[in-house]
Amino acid sequence: MTDSRASTAFWPKQIIPPTPENYKELAKDGAERLAAVSLQQIPAIPAGAVIHDNGCGYGSATAVIMASAAPEVSATYQITGTDISGGAVEVYCDRADSSGWPAKGLVMDSDKLKFQDEIFTHTIGNAMIFVGPRNNGIDAVKEMYRTLKPGGTLILNCFAYVPVLEPIREASRVTRTGAILPAWTSFEEWTDPAFIANIVEAGGFKKESIKVQQREMFVNIGDFDRHTELVWSMRGMPSTGWSREDEERWDEALEINCAILQ
Template identity: 65%
Template sequence: MTDSHSTDAFWPRQMIPVTPETIKEVTRDGGERIAAASLEQIPGIPAGSIIHDNGCGAGAATAMIIASVAPEIASSLQIKGTDIDTAAIAAYNARSKYSSWPAEGLVMDSNALSFPDETFTNSIGNAMVFLTRNNGIDAVKEMYRTLKPGGTLLVNCFAYNPHLGAVREASRSTREGGTLPAWDSFEHWQDPAFIAGILEAGGFAKEKVKVQQREVSVDVGDFDRHAEVTWSFRGMPSVGWNRLDEERWDEAVGLLKQEIGKTEGFRILEDGSAVIRFVIHVATVIK
């Protein structure tokens, strides 16, 4: 993400701002699909469960939790969604009210949860642990602390994200010296042993951690628009945008589309929408 509030930085005129609306536009139902595939890796959530949706965003994981159980079980659940982003929590609570979820969203830092010890029967981090500090160890420690003995933790990360290589290639090809994007730091998450090690470092017993791999395909809508938004969000180089990025914007977006189009599972539907394949690691453990 970029800091659109900086006054002395250069911003290409084509850049699409990061807002809750554009985040939803670029992710579509990807968060829900990742959450659904992840929830399939644990036993069904029983009645009366007390669940933490950590880094909840607008509620993708909560929605899939509710959808995965019978209505009578859903009504018995207690769900706390937390996120450091106030706009995300506002969207979460609006969605919860509209959908009559047994859920409450709270603004909270995943690295310093305010919940008491041993609060939850289930703790879920959907596409969030790799975005937190210290490679997620601090957040996992807090999830361990607030999980009841016998409770289940579920976190996931990308084993393969086609955007990563595509953005790197566009960066190398359109910038002097091949300057890479500022966020070029996720490759280590491709190894399942890495996320397993994060859970162990967070306090969970090594022998209890399970990591499974699942594929998720997401309809990202209009491919041209998706590429523009993706480059806006992820293309900023480590030294910040410059005028050459503005001049070569269309070239970079074209290369991004070209590279994503080469990836396994990519296809264009009859209505012009693009489908992109991702692979995730799903890590689960019982405390």
């Protein structure tokens, strides 16, 4: 990192480093399960589809798309995965090669897609609209609308309920002077189905063509104690940055998270 703020930031000695690999461990198979339950809400993707996996990450949505169709059908797909993270795209491309996906990966900002108009039959933004794009995702939706063929299908999803959010807030209130809350609070407004519908409409889609559905999904978190440490390390940092107080009261914060999550 070249950011001077990052180089001088305080990091508690107990923290699990916020690396892409550790974020993936935190997410487990959540992205795959979210993509799967979303794809179940639309007709099967037909042969010859031209698909955009927007905010592709390591390829969770692409993997589910490929697995959801017969091999002779999925082999005819043309998939382009894009992500603003060069590291993610590199992993995506390696995975596409090793898995034999008909896919390519490109580094690209979802708010400023470098594609011509009306080229995709399907676009999926899997677990991306609420964490990355600016302007509440409206600019990104405008770009997805622009690049979809007339009559094309857009899938956007988000989490309506995130069980770890209240535990990290409570741990923050109890263990931090001034009860400084974590910087990670991005999910609350997305719990209202009308919120995401309004964003899609503001992005250019006709109101009558938009359908919002809520479905249950579950993620196997594995070792509970390890998961709790990952949650606090990746999601617990306060808006003011980590402090020595966080280091000194780290175990107390973990105990609060464990007690509420259980």
